Amino acid sequence: MEPSAPFAFKAGDYPEKPGCYLMRDASGRLLYVGKSKKLRSRLRSYFTTRHARKRLRELVAQIASIEIILVNNETESLLLENNLIKIHKPPYNRALKRDNSGYAYLELTGERIPRLAVHFRDRREPGQAAGDGAGTAAAGADAAPPAVNDAAGDAGAPPNEKAEHAAPGKPAGRTRASGKRGTGAASGTPAGKRDKPAEAERQPAQAEPKRFGPFASARFRNELLEFLTDHYKLRSCATLPKRACLLYHIGRCSGICEGHISEAEYAKDVKQVTELLFGGSKDALLARMYAQMAEYAEQLKFEKAQNMLEHIRNLEKTPERQIVDRETNVNQEVLYFGSEGVMIAKVQQGMLRDFQLHELERGYGETACDRFLVQRYRAETKPDELIVNRVADPAAVRRALRRPGEGQAPPLQITQPKRGLKHALLQLCKENYEYRKGAGQHAADSVSKRGTCSGCEQ
Numbered sequence: 001m002e003p004s005a006p007f008a009f010k011a012g013d014y015p016e017k018p019g020c021y022l023m024r025d026a027s028g029r030l031l032y033v034g035k036s037k038k039l040r041s042r043l044r045s046y047f048t049t050r051h052a053r054k055r056l057r058e059l060v061a062q063i064a065s066i067e068i069i070l071v072n073n074e075t076e077s078l079l080l081e082n083n084l085i086k087i088h089k090p091p092y093n094r095a096l097k098r099d100n101s102g103y104a105y106l107e108l109t110g111e112r113i114p115r116l117a118v119h120f121r122d123r124r125e126p127g128q129a130a131g132d133g134a135g136t137a138a139a140g141a142d143a144a145p146p147a148v149n150d151a152a153g154d155a156g157a158p159p160n161e162k163a164e165h166a167a168p169g170k171p172a173g174r175t176r177a178s179g180k181r182g183t184g185a186a187s188g189t190p191a192g193k194r195d196k197p198a199e200a201e202r203q204p205a206q207a208e209p210k211r212f213g214p215f216a217s218a219r220f221r222n223e224l225l226e227f228l229t230d231h232y233k234l235r236s237c238a239t240l241p242k243r244a245c246l247l248y249h250i251g252r253c254s255g256i257c258e259g260h261i262s263e264a265e266y267a268k269d270v271k272q273v274t275e276l277l278f279g280g281s282k283d284a285l286l287a288r289m290y291a292q293m294a295e296y297a298e299q300l301k302f303e304k305a306q307n308m309l310e311h312i313r314n315l316e317k318t319p320e321r322q323i324v325d326r327e328t329n330v331n332q333e334v335l336y337f338g339s340e341g342v343m344i345a346k347v348q349q350g351m352l353r354d355f356q357l358h359e360l361e362r363g364y365g366e367t368a369c370d371r372f373l374v375q376r377y378r379a380e381t382k383p384d385e386l387i388v389n390r391v392a393d394p395a396a397v398r399r400a401l402r403r404p405g406e407g408q409a410p411p412l413q414i415t416q417p418k419r420g421l422k423h424a425l426l427q428l429c430k431e432n433y434e435y436r437k438g439a440g441q442h443a444a445d446s447v448s449k450r451g452t453c454s455g456c457e458q
Contacts, residue, residue, distance in 0.1 A: 009047040019070040026064040032092040035081035037074040105213035227311040326350030331383040336429035343433035385413040
């Protein structure tokens with residue numbers, strides 16, 4: 001349904017900050033989700049440019065409201081856009097709709113012989129039916145304005161995902177021998193003489209997989225995977241073969257399938273990769289890589305040292321820290337209470353999915369926050385944790401929200417963080433609250449009554 005009059009765009013209503021924008025028609029239906037590191041400039045381009053593409057002209061003609069979600073940096077805008085498109089599948093978004101598109105993780109599997117693989121996270125609600133799989137894998141460009149996701153993405157966005165699903169051990173122009181620990185057997189020695197772990201591999205996974213990411217840049221992800229493949233030689237095959245493949249012969253796999261390395265030695269390499277990826281921050285990762293490079297140089301392994309330096313140079317271009325897409329099994333809601341209202345961010349298993357602005361009841365002073373919490377979560381499903389900037393009596397709120405039949409279940413966790421990631425989520429909530437209540441009030445009026453994702457909750 002088209003609006004009776006064109007959308008009145010006012011540049012001053014929108015900030016020149018990074019974030020996502022959600023375009024809706026007069027009925028509130030979500031038409032398009034986009035992102036930009038400079039929202040005002042991007043949105044202005046929709047209304048001040050003569051568009052050659054019919055699809056884009058149709059989109060602009062249907063716009064009745066534009067909702068803004070502010071984030072901290074460009075990386076967060078990329079990841080949030082990816083989440084929102086997969087959740088809502090807007091009709092004018094062609095890219096990122098498929099569940100195996102967008103921004104992936106590196107996964108260290110929980111198999112007995114772990115492998116490194118590219119993993120795409122399931123971003124659907126629990127129990128939600130599978131998506132239609134439509135769309136291409138290219139992200140929208142950050143130039144003015146996108147051809148409704150027809151073109152390839154930003155410089156840091158992933159290329160076509162078919163290419164990204166190539167084997168992680170793909171040769172990169174180097175064909176040196178392994179030089180790795182082994183049994184001393186030549187590559188042509190019959191495989192039957194070795195203790196092969198193929199039978200053990202058929203057993204169920206014995207541990208939970210570990211994931212590192214997500215990566216807003218496919219190039220960065222692939223560089224990291226190439227570095228790990230080069231230096232630790234973990235297998236990348238989905239099924240453990242009976243004989244060593246080409247990757248072993250070009251020095252990019254340890255040949256665990258044929259017993260060229262023992263399971264104990266392989267486990268040491270897995271431990272080193274685990275410590276490298278999950279043992280600290282980006283600075284810690286780079287410090288370990290510099291230390292490894294120095295060790296290679298001392299051992300006169302100058303080719304390996306040079307190769308390590310190339311990887312370090314690429315990995316130093318890591319995207320900024322982000323808080324909108326994390327690996328966790330906890331469901332959280334972040335509530336920033338202002339003087340007149342409350343901004344709620346829904347974070348499901350680490351993925352930011354929803355911002356809603358609600359009014360607070362007047363006349364209750366400091367207890368208004370507690371009343372809001374009790375009224376909201378008596379009627380709705382409780383998350384695992386509430387992150388709030390203020391609450392008068394958290395113990396009383398927990399008691400009021402305890403339901404008959406919960407037995408010995410742990411009470412609802414209510415957190416008032418002063419620092420760290422949870423505090424950063426609270427600050428992001430605050431920034432969006434102040435925008436909606438302040439300079440962006442005119443642009444957000446119609447959306448403030450519904451909440452960010454009210455259309456998808458119906």
